[in-house]
């Protein structure tokens with residue numbers, strides 16, 4: 001894959017962040033999601049690639065923009081799989097909460113897991129504990145391993161977990177070990193990736209969240225040298241059938257990082273929409289000037305770039321929310 005592609009796709013996450021951020025706090029999550037999706041979709045037409053959406057805004061029979069199977073790019077470039085979440089955290093944005101992102105992951109054709117839109121159990125750690133953590137281990141054992149590898153006392157280990165009734169028992173068990181629990185409302189892509197970055201102080205991400213979000217985050221976790229294990233959590237026969245249709249013979253098999261993203265040629269780009277664990281959100285700094293913060297990573301080289309950009313909305317009328 002050409003490395004220039006990394007800079008092309010960040011333009012698309014910036015556009016989606018700029019368009020959707022104007023809906024922040026308005027309580028209208030579908031409108032915000034539509035703004036992000038159409039802004040991102042437009043940017044893809046000029047990108048030099050022969051892409052196919054494998055994680056997107058829905059399936060063909062629902063016919064949304066950026067549907068699974070949609071061809072993207074001008075065909076003058078590599079054959080790639082594309083995973084998009086134009087607005088990760090639609091409710092977050094509508095309520096003005098932290099951690100909303102616009103995200104794209106691109107990888108060689110056939111290397112991203114085709115994950116249906118259902119729940120997935122996930123565990124994520126940073127490079128110190130890579131290769132040592134198992135999704136099926138008791139949480140107490142995982143916390144002990146992390147404390148040893150990070151050279152911390154258990155009471156200084158920080159575990160991040162989504163605040164949901166389904167996690168209540170797990171939260172109690174984590175607290176009983178003496179470790180600290182950092183709860184978040186929504187946005188498990190930002191929080192799982194933040195676990196792999198040393199500056200955040202987060203040691204372990206665990207819990208059940210969206211499967212598409214799991215695959216997208218895996219591309220970044222791989223580029224950052226972290227580790228992840230996951231398992232799809234189909235809740236009925238229909239969901240099990242959808243897994244099989246998407247190529248997973250055993251829907252409940254344990255998925256290693258290499259099953260989520262095969263090979264090492266993956267690029268991940270995200271732009272913050274609201275400020276959170278990973279990035280600052282879009283800032284309206286007066287007049288038509290707007291600032292964005294993005295992160296771009298390549299698994300092949302392990303290079304991580306932070307891109308701060310200033311935009312003039314009066315020169316991008318297609319991204320401006322109509323009154």
Ligand SMILES: O=P(O)(O)OC[C@H]1O[C@](O)(COP(=O)(O)O)[C@@H](O)[C@@H]1O
Nearest residue numbers: 088089090091186187188209210213
């Ligand atoms: O809200 P649920 O059903 O617990 O699902 C968890 C999922 O929802 C999110 O918090 C937000 O997803 P949306 O963009 O669909 O609002 C994800 O980050 C997470 O994977």
